[in-house]
Amino acid sequence: MAKPLSPEEISFALTALPGWRFENDALAKDFKFGSFRAAMAFMVRVGFEAEAADHHPEWTNVYNRVAIRLKTHSAGGKVTGKDVELAKAIEKVAG
């Protein structure tokens, strides 16, 4: 089972994740795209990454915006290395 990261580990991870923040026990980032289609395409691509990692985001879409929150339910809703890995995969998709 994934272990919760310490505050120091989270701070260190964030240095490699531009635009991400630690908020309410989760890694969070808000994305804005040029259109609803672009936002949906992003979500589908992230969906494949999430499914492959068997680790899934909490996310909200409103038109061209996607707000993402990552935490690990099996670790008491805390941030673990799985969240950091998924955030990195999301950054690659966002390109």
Add this chain to the structure above:
Amino acid sequence: MAKPLSPEEISFALTALPGWRFENDALAKDFKFGSFRAAMAFMVRVGFEAEAADHHPEWTNVYNRVAIRLKTHSAGGKVTGKDVELAKAIEKVAG
């Protein structure tokens, strides 16, 4: 421009939309699927309906759950006939 519906019109529309409710000035329904993949597939199909109608949901996905809220920004964030039409299209997708 779409006109806000009256409370009576909203109540009447809800009679044809099982599981939908009127909440915080929006039409709302929470969907639960058998998997994340099924939830994503649902969102993609609804996305095509939304884009075709040029009317888009506010929605949140967590694993196999999708919470949808519909209101019309161009009508002051009130429920209009566009929301009722999109809710009907969503029901068809949910099948």
